[in-house]
Amino acid sequence: MTHSNLKGNSINPFDNEFYKMIMEQAPDIILVVRSDGRIWNANELASYTYGYSAQELLALHIQDLHAKDIMETVKSKWFAADQSPLVYRTIHLHKEGNEFPVEMKCRRMEFQNDTVFIISVRNITEVNDLEDAIQTCNYERNQLAEDWLNLFQNAPGGYHSLHLDGNFIYINDTELKWLGYRREEVIGTLCFQDILTEKSRAIYKEYVAGVMEKGQIGETDLEMVRKDGSVFPILISTLFVRDDSGHYYKSLSTCMDITERKLWEEGVLASENKYRALAENSNDLIARYDGECRYLYVNPAIEPIAGMPKEAFIGKTNEELKLPRAFCIIIRQGIKGVLNKGQSIQRELEHFIDNKRMVFHLQLVPEFHTDNSIASVLCVGRDITKVRQLQDEMFFNELKYTNLFEHMSxxxxxxxxxxxHNHTIIDSIILEANVAYCRMANRSVNDVIGKKSSEVTLKNILPELNWAKLCEKVVNEGPTTIECYSFPLKKWFSVIAYSPIQDHLAILYIDITKRIEAEKKLQESDKRYKELVQAAKVIMIIINSSGEIIFMNEWGLSFFGFSKEELIGRSVFDTIAPAYDSMGKDLEELFEGLKNNNSSFQRRLSENMTSSGKGVWIDWTNRVVIDPATGDFQLSAIGFDVTATKKAEQEQLYGYERRKRRELLNDVIHRRISQEELVAGAAQLELKIKPPFVILLLTIPWQKLPQNTSIEEREERQYSIDRLVDNIHRQVGGVTWQTQEGIAILYPLPVKDVRISLKHAKAVTEEIIEQLTRFWQGMQIRGGISHSSEQTSLIADVYDQARLSLLCSPVLYPENLLHYWEELGCYQFIFNDCSSQQARQFINYHLGMLLNPEGKCEQSELLATLKEVITGASAQTIGKRLFVHPQTVVFRKRNLEKMLGVDLDSLKVRMDLSVALKLLSLLETTSSGVES
Known part of the structure; x- marks a missing residue:
């Protein structure tokens, strides 16, 4: 059917009222288009949107509403629409030619034997704008995520996430670079505690518990260990994250490398301690304020002025402390001025205490952070009341003293x-001048008064005097004294300048030529004296009442092997003199006795020591000097080295007896002579060796020397040992001699019953040890002890027991210094049999697979793990002791069970292995003792 037939002969469907209501109420543009493209009907919204009237719109084709560059494409689309709707987007035109985007839904229908198209059109301008915005936002979000990832990986600080068991979940590149690990070496492999020092592990454990308990971010200082073993400090902040059930399941941490801060803090702490001592004992008022004018520090000098303890000031302002209003205003204005300018400011403050006027000169100084920002303000207040009083008196009595100044020299x-106009001092007017000043300036009084200083200059007379700087210094710092030399007059002058009132300056020129010349002569005399003292080949020393060395000449320093910095200011008893001499006398008591002895000179032969610990004998001539004014005590001494003479005397006196005693006792303990031969030899030497007795075998840490030791060093070391043996033999009693293992003491027991108890032996031993501390001079005393148990006890047997105790007992009880044979119980049998063939077979049977692994490191690791496993402790506990992960412990345990073919959970197996390990340790200790 043609378009004309539809128009002229067909029923018009748009006359229906219901249809019209639907068309007008539709939220979108509705167009009804015939098959040739002409618009058959349109709703009111279409006319409003396109700018056409209803009649104009019906005269158009649908192609007329499209943009021309896309019209053909759209035409082919909507004419191809079938029974299912076709939805697409395109560009439409307003009547004025403006383009706007639309979304079209087109459905093809058959009506009265012809084809029509129902088209729904929606303006999507706002939708496109929203989509563009969303697309831009997505791009920016992706870009932000990429930037954030780069920032996270390369941030200046370290970031990591951990499971609750301490294993790494994630770690950024910065922290990996710090530690020197690759990511695969950390994630799923290392525990955070593995990269901490032992001290930091304990701190971190408490820190984690505290953060989880409080439920908030916490900070603490730790020390991390790099892959190469080096250590560096960090500041760690941690937040624990909960799951949906409210339980913690992981942690998020940030770390900052604070190496530089630690170094700075250590330097600051040392500096702070140094200057705090000065501040605490200063008569000046010293206070530190923050930016809010609150006290951060104040020294004790403020207490008598403010009438309250210094602790009451900390954290408070002057206003809160209710100090005088004028004081509060001056301090606050001064602090604000320093904070604004970043420079020092000076103020003057008047304060009244009990109606007594006090004047303080305040200097406020900025203190800076490392980034040059102001951290605090330091205020130093000096009491200048007397100066101000003097200035006032001089001002009010000027006429009174004018005549004096006129005639003074x-x-x-x-x-x-x-x-x-900038308030800068540029010159001055001379108001008064006396005759002596005019004589220096080579002018008359009338030619000076009223003239500018620049006109009446002393530059030719005192070229070293800078007048402008002198004025500024007086204004800023108060009264000033400068010494300078006059070449024309060939004299020294002390120039004293002060300001009696504001903007006025008084200057006094005092001839100090005689004093300067006397000082120079004194300096030259002192120099010659010092040269004489330093060149003398004797030891010269001065000691104060506290025993501190305040002087020693160069030859003395060289003799004792100290530098001046190492010796001066230190106690003589910590450096060149032992607490007790070789005869057991307390040298500190002797020193205290000298204070009460006013004899002019006293001689004493004293045993001293060099920086290397070498003993020397010095013949001292002491002189006590008491200052009559202060009562201070000083001891001046001159010493001569008589070591060689003293050694010869001691060797002549004790050498023969010591050698014979050593030969006799060593022969009997090595069973080269019988007990009867011993008794006969002891009788000749007057030695008491009859039971009951105790034998102490004491180790000497410095007895063994390296093979490359010189003959002189060996002789010196043997001399020290011989002297120690002689001292013990004389002072302690009993019989003392040197053995291969150390120094042996055989001490007879004054009891009637030959059978003595361990309690009795211990009491005697403790008494001997207490006496030995005098001769041991700070060294640790380690020894093995045994005592005779019956009338027939042989010295060789008792000595062997003491030797075995000293050699093997530290394996069982390493925390003890003294080891008693009787306390070892059943281990006595093990000591005697630990090197037997049967013991070696027992060790090889139980530990053989562990004694010959591929490397020593592996053997040590396996034995250490086995020693912990047989204790029955948990894998967690063993992991902490060995500094490995608990899973590593489990793995090693399985390895050990496989190698040894045993069940390590069996109590019997653990007992056998424990005995085998003890035998192995004792065997190694015995072997090393025999070799040495």
Missing amino acids: EGFNYERMIRD
């Missing part, structure tokens, strides 16, 4: 300062 002038 010292030059004097009085000036008024001249300032420019």
Whole structure:
């Protein structure tokens, strides 16, 4: 059917009222288009959107509403629409030619034997704008995520996430670079505690518990260990994350490398301690304020002025402390001025205590952070009350003293300062000058008064005096004294300048030529004296009442092997003199006795020591000097080295007896002579060796020397040992001699019953050890002890017991210093049999697979793990002791069970292995003792 037939003869469907209501109420543009493209009907919204009237719109084709560059494409689309709707987007035109985007839904229908198209059109301008915005937002979000990832990986600080068991979940590149690990070496492999020092592990454990308990971010300092073993400090902040059930399941941490901060803090702490001592004992007022004018520190000098303890000031302002209003205003203005300018400011403050006027000169100084920002303000207040009083008295009595100044021999002038518009001092007017000043300037009094200082200059007379700097220093710091030399007059002058009132300056020129010349002569005399003292080949020393060395000449320093910095200021008893001499006398008591002895000179032969610990004998001539004014005590001494003479005397006196005693006792303990031969030899030497007795075998840490030791060093070391043996033999009693293992002491017991108890032996031993501390001079005393148990006890047997105790007992009880044979119980049998063939077979049967692994490191690791496993402790506990992960412990345990073919959970197996390990340790200890 043609278009004309539809128009003229067909029923018009748009006359239906219901259809019209649907068309007008539709939210979108509705177009009804015939098959040739002409618009048959349109709703009111179409007319409003396209700008055409209803009649104009019905005269158009659907192609007229499309943009021309896309019209053909759209035409082919909507004419191809079938019974299912076709939805697409395109561009439409307003009547004025403006383009706007639309979304079209087109459905093809058959009506009265002809084809029509129902088209729904929606303006999507706002939708496109929203989509563009969303697309831009997505791009920016992706870009932000990429930037954030780069920032996270390469941030200046370290970031990591951990499971609750301490294993790494994630770690950024920065922290990996710090530690020197690759990511695969950390994630799923290392525990955070593995990269901490032992001290930091304990700190981290408490820190984690505290953060989880509080439920908030916490900070603490730790030490990390790099892959190469080096250590560096960090500041760690941690947040624990909960799951949906409210339980913690992981942690998020940030780390900062604080190596530089630690170094800075250590330097600051040392500096702070140094200057805090000065501040605490200073008569000046010293206070530190923050930016809010609150006290951070104040020294004790403020207490008598403020009438309250210094602790009451900390954290408070002057206003909160209810101090005088004028004081509060001056301090606050000064602090704000320093904070604004970043420079020092000076103020003057008047304060009244019990109606007594006090004047303080305040200097406020900025203290800076490392980034040059101001951290705090330091205020130093000096009491200048007396100065101000003096200035006031001088001002009010000027006429009274004018005549005095006129006739005084010292030059004097009085000036008024001249300032420019910037308040800078540029010159001054001379108001007064005495005859001596005019004589120096080579002018008359009338030619000086009223003149500017720049016109009446002393530059030719005192070229070293900078007048402008002198004025500024007086204004800023108060009264100033400068010493300078006059070449024309060939004299020294002390120039004293002060400001009696504001902008006025008084200057006094005092001839100090005689004093300077006397000082130079004194310096030359002192120099010659020091050269004489330093060149003398004797030891010269001065000690104060506290026993501190305050002087030693160069030859003395060289003799004792100390530098001046190492010796001066230190106690003589910590450096060149032992607490007790070789005869057991307390040298500190002798020193205290000298204070009460006013004899002019005293001689004493004293045993001293060099920096290397070498013993020397010095013949001292001491002189006590008491200052009559202060009562201070000083001991001046001159010493001569008589070591060689003293050694010869001691060797002559004790050498023969010591050698014979050593030969006799060593022969009997090595069973080279019988007990009867011993008794006969002891009788000749007057030695008491009859039971009951105790034998102490004491180790000497410095007895063994390296093979490359010189003959002189060996002789010196043997001399020290011989002297120690002689001292013990004389002072302690009993019989003392040197053996291969150390120093042996055989001490007879004064009891009737030959059978003595361990309690009795211990009491005697403790008494001997207490006496030995005098001769041991700070060294640790380690020894093995045994005592005779019956009348027939042989010395060789008792000595062997003491030797075995000293050799093997530290394996069982390493924390003890003294080891008693009787306390070892059943281990006595093990000591005797630990090197037997049967013991070696027992060790090889139980531990053979562990004694010959591929490397020593592996053997040590396996034995260490086995020693922990047989204790029955948990894998967690063993992991902490061995500094490995618990899973590593489990793995090693399985390895050990496989190698040894045993069940390590069996109590019997653990007992056998424990005995085998003890035998192995004792065997190794015995072997090393025999070799040495």
